[in-house]
Amino acid sequence: MDQRKTEHRSRDERGRTAERFVVDCVRAAIGNRRGRFDWVDADLEWDRVVALATKHGVSSLIVSAIETHSVQNVPDSHLQTLENRTKYVSQRNLRLFQEVATLSAAFQNEGISAIPYRGPVAGEVIFGSVGRREFGDLDFLVSRESIPDLRSVLLERGYDHQYVLETTGDLTENQRWAYARFSRDYAFVHRTEPFEVELHWRVVSRRFPSTIDLGTVWERRSTLPVAGTDVPVLGHEDRLLMLCVHGTRHRWERLMWLCDVCAYINTQSFDWDTVLERARRHSRERMLYLGLAVADELLGVGLPETVRRAIDRDPVIDSLTSHVRNRLFDEATYWHLDTKRYQARTLDRRRDRVAFWIKGAIEPDRGEIELLSLPRPLVPLYSLVRCFRIGRATLNRLLTPTKCGEKRNE
Structure with missing residues (x-):
C-alpha cells in the first residue's frame, strides 16, 4: 500500500513539474520571465507536456521558449511533435487569415459592417504573428439586422449553416426570428474547406447584463491591412475587455487565453481609466478584474497601481482566482x-x-x-x-x- 501511495505521489509530482514547465515556457515566450530552465531533466513527464501544449493551444510558445533559451534534455521525439504542431498551426492560420480578408472584402462590397474580433486577426494584433496563436473558427461581430445579408454572402461563398442538432434542416422564418431574438450567433461551415465562421451579434448571451455589440465598438475601430483589404479591428481597450469577458465566461480553461491578455498588455499602451469605465458601464468589472488577476498571478503582467487597487476592492476575486487556478490543469x-x-x-x-x-x-x-x-x-x-x-x-x-x-x- 505504501509503495502504491509513493508511486501515485511521484506521478502527481511529475505531472505538476510538467505543468510548471509549460507555464515557465509561455511566460518566457511572452517576455514575462527570464528564461531559466536548468532544472529541466529527461525524467520530466514529456507526454503530459505535449498533451498540455495541445489542449491549451500553446505549442508554438513552448517551441519558441525551448529554442530561444536553449532548453536542454528535451527528447527529440517530443520536440519534433511540438514543432510539427507549430508548423501545422502556422500553415492553417495563414489560410484562414486569407479567408478573413476575403470575407471582409465581400462584406464591405455589400456595405455590411463586420469586425473579425477573434481568430487570426487577434493573433496578428496581439502577438505580431498570425502563426503564434491557435484558434478554431473565424468570429465576426455583426449587427443583428445584417444577418440576412451576411447569410446570403456566406451561402454564395460555399458555406452552409451549422446547427446544434444534427437533424436540423433549414430554419423556418419563425425559427430565424426566434434565433435572432434569443441566441447570440449563427454558425457556418464551408462545404469543401476546413473553414468555420460564427456571426455574433452579442458577445455573450442574453443571460448576462448589458451586452457588448457592434454598435458599441464600431466607431472606435481601426484597420489592419491584410492581402489588399483594410480589415476592421477592435480598439485596444475594447479588445482587452472582450478578452477578459471571453476568458472569464469560459472559466479561463485554456492557458492560451491568459497568454493573450499578458502579451497584449506587454505590447500595447492602454488608457486604463477608459478600460475601467467601459467595464463599469457594461457591468463587466468583475470579469475584467478576474482576467487581469489570474493573468498576473500565473504569468505575471504589469498592471497600474490604480487597477490593482480596484481588483483588491472586489471581495470575490481572490476566491474566483483560486478556483480558476485549481481548475486550470484539472482533468476532471x-x-x-x-x-x-x-x-x-x-x-x-x-x-x-x-x-x-x-x-x-x-x-x-x-x-x-x-x-x-x-x-x-x-x-x-x-x-x-x-x-x-x-x-x-x-x-x-x-x-x-x-x-x-x-x-x-x-
Whole structure:
C-alpha cells in the first residue's frame, strides 16, 4: 500500500513539474520571465507536456521558449511533435487569415459592417504573428439586422449553416426570428474547406447584463491591412475587455487565453481609466478584474497601481482566482450546473445574478428553437420546452452514477 501511495505521489509530482514547465515556457515566450530552465531533466513527464501544449493551444510558445533559451534534455521525439504542431498551426492560420480578408472584402462590397474580433486577426494584433496563436473558427461581430445579408454572402461563398442538432434542416422564418431574438450567433461551415465562421451579434448571451455589440465598438475601430483589404479591428481597450469577458465566461480553461491578455498588455499602451469605465458601464468589472488577476498571478503582467487597487476592492476575486487556478490543469469532468454557478459569481450585481438564473431556466436556447418551429404569438411556449429539457437532463444526471474522476461539486 505504501509503495502504491509513493508511486501515485511521484506521478502527481511529475505531472505538476510538467505543468510548471509549460507555464515557465509561455511566460518566457511572452517576455514575462527570464528564461531559466536548468532544472529541466529527461525524467520530466514529456507526454503530459505535449498533451498540455495541445489542449491549451500553446505549442508554438513552448517551441519558441525551448529554442530561444536553449532548453536542454528535451527528447527529440517530443520536440519534433511540438514543432510539427507549430508548423501545422502556422500553415492553417495563414489560410484562414486569407479567408478573413476575403470575407471582409465581400462584406464591405455589400456595405455590411463586420469586425473579425477573434481568430487570426487577434493573433496578428496581439502577438505580431498570425502563426503564434491557435484558434478554431473565424468570429465576426455583426449587427443583428445584417444577418440576412451576411447569410446570403456566406451561402454564395460555399458555406452552409451549422446547427446544434444534427437533424436540423433549414430554419423556418419563425425559427430565424426566434434565433435572432434569443441566441447570440449563427454558425457556418464551408462545404469543401476546413473553414468555420460564427456571426455574433452579442458577445455573450442574453443571460448576462448589458451586452457588448457592434454598435458599441464600431466607431472606435481601426484597420489592419491584410492581402489588399483594410480589415476592421477592435480598439485596444475594447479588445482587452472582450478578452477578459471571453476568458472569464469560459472559466479561463485554456492557458492560451491568459497568454493573450499578458502579451497584449506587454505590447500595447492602454488608457486604463477608459478600460475601467467601459467595464463599469457594461457591468463587466468583475470579469475584467478576474482576467487581469489570474493573468498576473500565473504569468505575471504589469498592471497600474490604480487597477490593482480596484481588483483588491472586489471581495470575490481572490476566491474566483483560486478556483480558476485549481481548475486550470484539472482533468476532471464537472457538471454543467457547476459552470453556471461559477458564471453567476462573476457578475457584479445581485440583480444580475438573479436574472442570470431566471433567464437560464426559461429563455430558449438554440437547441429548443431548432427542435420545433412556433408561430411568433406562441414563442413563450419555448419556455416550457426549455424547462422540460432541463428537467430531463437533470433527472438523467441524478440517476446516472458518478464516473471515476468526475465531480459534481466544485
